[in-house]
Amino acid sequence: MLADGMLVAPDSSVLVGQPVHGVAWWGVRGQAAPRPRDRVLRLAPLARPLEPGFIAMLTKPAIQVPADDEARFFEQYYPSLLRQAEMVAVDPSVRLPDLGAAALTLTVNRMAGHRLSLRWEWVLPVGDRHHREPLWAPALVADAADREKVVRRVTEMVADPTLGLLESTPAGPQLAATADVAGDTMIRFLNDILPRLTDIDGVDIVRQLDDAGPAYQETLQAPVITFASADTSGQPDWYDLSVQVAVGGEQVPFDELFVALAADQQYLILPSGMYFSLDRAEFRQLRDLIAESRALDDPPHGVLRVGRFQAGLWQELAELGEVSGQAAAWQEAVRSLSDAGSRVEHRIPSGLKATLRPYQQDGFRWLAALHEHRLGGVLADDMGLGKTLQALALICHVRETSGPRAPFLVVAPASVVHNWASEASQFTPDLVATTITQTRARRGATLADAVRGADLVVTSYTLFRLEFEDYEALDWSGLILDEAQFVNNPHSQGYRCAKQLPAQFKLAITGTPMENNLLELWSLLSITAPGLFPRADRFTDHYRNPIEKAHDAERLAQLRRRIRPLMLRRRKADVAADLPDKQEQVIELDLNPKHRKVYQTYLQRERQKVLGLLGDLQQNRFEIFRSLTLLRQASLDVTLVDPKHRAVPSTKLDMLAEQVSDLVAEGHRTLVFSQFTRFLDAARQRMEAAGIRCCYLDGATRDRATVLAEFKNGTAPVFLISLKAGGFGLNLTEADYCILLDPWWNPATEAQAVDRVHRIGQTRNVMVYRLVAKDTIEEKVMALKARKAELFGSVLDGGDFASAQLTAADIRDLLQ
Template identity: 40%
Template sequence: LAFEERDDESLFHLLTEGLSALSELGEVMLSDRLRQISVRPAPKLSVRATVKSNLLDVELGASGLSAADLAIYLDSYKRHQTFARLTSGDIIRLDEGARAAFGLAEDLGVDAVDLLDGVSLPASSTLFVDSMLARTSALEADRDAAFRRTVERLDTLGKMDFTVPASLKATLRGYQVDGYQWLGSLEHLGLGGILADDMGLGKTLQMIAHILARVEAGDANPTLVVCPASLVYNWTAELERFAPSLDVCAIVGAKAQRRVQIAGVAEHNVVVTSYDLMRRDIDEYVEQDFARVVLDEAQYIKNPLTQVARAAKRLPAGVRFALTGTPIENRLSELWSIFDFLMPGLLGTRDSFAKRFESPVEHAEGDSAARLQALVSPFVLRRVKEDVVADLPEKIEDTVMAQLTGEQRKLYLANQDRIAQQVQHREAGEFKKDKLKVLAELTKLRQICCDPHLHYADYKAGSAKLDTCMELVHGALDGGHRILLFSQFTGMLDIIGKRLAKEDIAFLKLTGASSKESRAKMVAQFQAGEVPVFLISLKAGGVGLNLTAADVVIHYDPWWNVAAQDQATDRAHRIGQQHTVTVYKLIAKDTIEERIMQMQESKRDLVNSVLGGDGISSALFTREDVLALLGGDGR
């Protein structure tokens, strides 16, 4: 019987099966060359995992095999063979070890052959690699002491004890303390993460508590917060409210002004800017040093090809955090982009991620979803309201600030100055006689805060409050919430409705002009879950409605009659409501709206009588009160 030695497959079958069968038929004579070839058992593969200088090194080896033979062994498995022909001519069987090695390589986003020389990964992958090694007995794991220590530290995420700063002007709920501890644990290990709590659970407050703690611990560099333009001044207001000891600066304005501000960031504890301005100023930012960079509404970088995403990933920082209630809106690649900002390399390249996870998960192939979860779960903290219901009140109220800018601000200041001058030049008797005219002027100011289109038909620019409102709407809808949106100006509801329609968001609108029949039909539609947003005017929806399908309430413009505002909120927050209701009050910062809000506690009766719709009390409405509402000099 003759054979070609180059025919490895025939040789393998001859040595493993053929010789035994032939020996049953008679005497088998072997050549010296054939006698020298042996079939060896599969080797025991080993993985050495070491951590050094914040890098994880993973290297594959095998007892009794040279690096060249191990490469042949892996290549044979890659070609779907059941054996490998070594450099000595011997044949070696392939077993579960080869499959386990390729599985590990695939999980790490590398080629199995690359493991022979060792690959370097972010140390943040340590817990994932440890779990992968623990899942198979086909690979012998050799973990060094640094690797084991890193695993222990990652296992303690959120369990380290960091004291909440006594100077924080808020009491954290139980789950918020957990979030604060988690953020502190991550930064202690030099790692970043995504705080992905549901809207209304206080992501901003938890981050402010963490920043405050790090500053009090001796931060050498400032924190940079990047957020949507409509939320810049809400961030500064929240920082001033909860951590007044911090030096905070909003980096806004003209290019020259921003350049000066960025050059001086070291003078502040926290600087806040918008995504668009960060993109424009990235060359200045890369020259600075930040203790941490925080991206709020981090879905803004979900497309890695945008200039904003590319700029964000250039920002210099000790650690990076992302805040978003929706880390995945449509595709898994969005999660990859956020992690590429947080910890580049953890999820591999974009192409390898698509191959390893995105396509398999979307097609429900194998355990790809479980593997991805194992990789990212240490660095994502997400709680929904149902998870923390024991810590929540029945109603969460939050004031959201919008800063007027551009043409809207110019219009507001011009009208505020004009009204202030008119009132200042009026004697007490004249003021008393013209009080109704003054009230009309104050209403005009409030309309400009909402949207100048309410008073100026030819107004072409935007509205800061409308933009902020839409941020809230998108955040709520992305989190699966249902919204009641109140305004006392029906014209404002029309403007909001046009914006919703433009963005393909279905809505209902109830005003005083709605018939009883249409009113009942709309309520039934909303309660049945057919439409996610319900626009309601004060007069039409203040009483007599049961809308417990909503768990988010937005008051677009403040109702200075607090009782009327609470009554509107109670359309959702009433018997039959099974979820915590989150109530947002939109306020234009540094305007009549904010001043009346501040005045509510000291002069509640005045505010209600002047602007609450219950009539005007001449005894309470004074010239000095109006000047106070106008900010004195109008600034």
């Protein structure tokens, strides 16, 4: 009997055996049972409790194994008995077989559908036979450490969770006794894991692969990719292309390929058993194209949907494979947009009375190619590089090559309308240009009557919105949006009118196609190239959020490739080498002590207020920006916040008066910009008090032409200009100095102001001063502005990435 791990036996606990008439018997060796008073109790210590079956065996006087079952006994039961007790032969005629070291054995079986089943078990040599035990069966004490070592090495080798060869247990992951591997995982197992397993001591591999199955062999041949017109879109501006891939002459099922690419598999097995690596540039590019197509639209399964306006994507298709059918003709047609070297050499129109610079000739040819293929785009050259002249060259070209047609409509800021008429008269005198500067009630004629016979109609954004139904009812050869940032808000009425106007060709002209975020860029492209990025929400998910929030460099590079054929941007530094140098300097000012004291008072008050509103930035945005504007005004002149502070001096006005006086004395002419018209008016009063004549322009100025002429004629050496009213459409190369009184976190707005001076026609070096009050919100605005400039440069000029989202953290920093 068994008690607390001790075997209680009448005499001995040694298992013995001897033959009886050719039959082996086994039992507990002991003496004849003594009389009760002479009985001896003997105790034998055990290393561990015995198994119930072994205890039952000990209670029997003998176990007989028939001779026919002796081999099976030694193979199946003998090793297990050895785990429980020492075994000895009581007679030399009984031969106990030797027990060899156990080997961890993997049996590999082929299954249907490119699958393998794997089974791990222990195999022990028992004489000339083998004993099989489950992977996690108890081991002999002497073998336990060796088994654990072998299993640990195997477990480490197959630890990749994608292989599926481990199972979870409360103690952690462990080697699974059985597993199936298929497809990509099977090839990786056969190629990478199985050869290394054979090098481990104590591991045996048994392959049970029948000859009827495929012989898995890798092909290194390059894939052949074709895109055939599927004609399933039902939309004239879209092409549905079925994707067909062949490797080694064998067709690849698209569904399997798409799933494999989406899952980042390493291999794909063809029905023949031939397999190939998916780690190729062609497949990575195809995967990205498919993902992009599905992210931006909803094409049918197995189809890549490509729009007419997606010129960059057509170029990538040409690099990736062959396009057949109608789509092939369109691909060849738009190739010139992506490859400047193959651009059609449209002749410069004879009616253009100007000599185009080389980059302007290239710009004209790009515009002509867009118009020829009924594609729109964005001319985004730096300010001052002659965008208006290039657009006029296009209009003149269309008139000379197509004959009389409906007029082009140009929509521009009101301050620029007459500038278009003036340049049209100068450079394209054969074109009939008509300006619409009044509503129908004031001009006394319908729009149709007012534009009859015109080649070019120029109006303002305001009038375009007010009389949109009249503009919509007329035929137009094209729509040109000058200073197109006026319609970069997709929620504005101006944007909706520009997008809705029925014109086959639409062009946006702006040096700042993106000022704050990528959605502004989407807005312009959705007007001029509506099939490039069809929906704002999907553009946001696929491009804006990854770029602005996650700093995804690959997605940024993809966006650049997509917009490049339909957006032409040249920088002055690259194409106008003869332009004089421009030097920029930030002048930091210490506020007057009285000014500083009042500013700090407002700072503490507004800081507490804004910090309490940041919990819901979107809901409280207006109130937050109102407080920020108040602090910006206080850093300029506290009387802008409250007139009661008239006795407090304005540090900037004092500096401006001193600086401008010196410049005037040296014969320089200066532009002075501010966003705040009240501060600009205070600057005018300070100039006049110092005896300095100046011109003044803001949104309320009626006779702009007279004011501009006065400055150009040299009547006044200083021109005070509102940033909003004069930041575009002006050519003021008569000045050579530019002073920005207050920094703004939109760098494009400042750049527009500076480029009123630094543009083609300037013959002198230009000096730009930015006045910044130290230890105020203005210093923080400068840092934020630099970040926004980086976002602009990263998307349009190929610079490093930066985010321009104004976050709650940014606002907290502004108030520190």
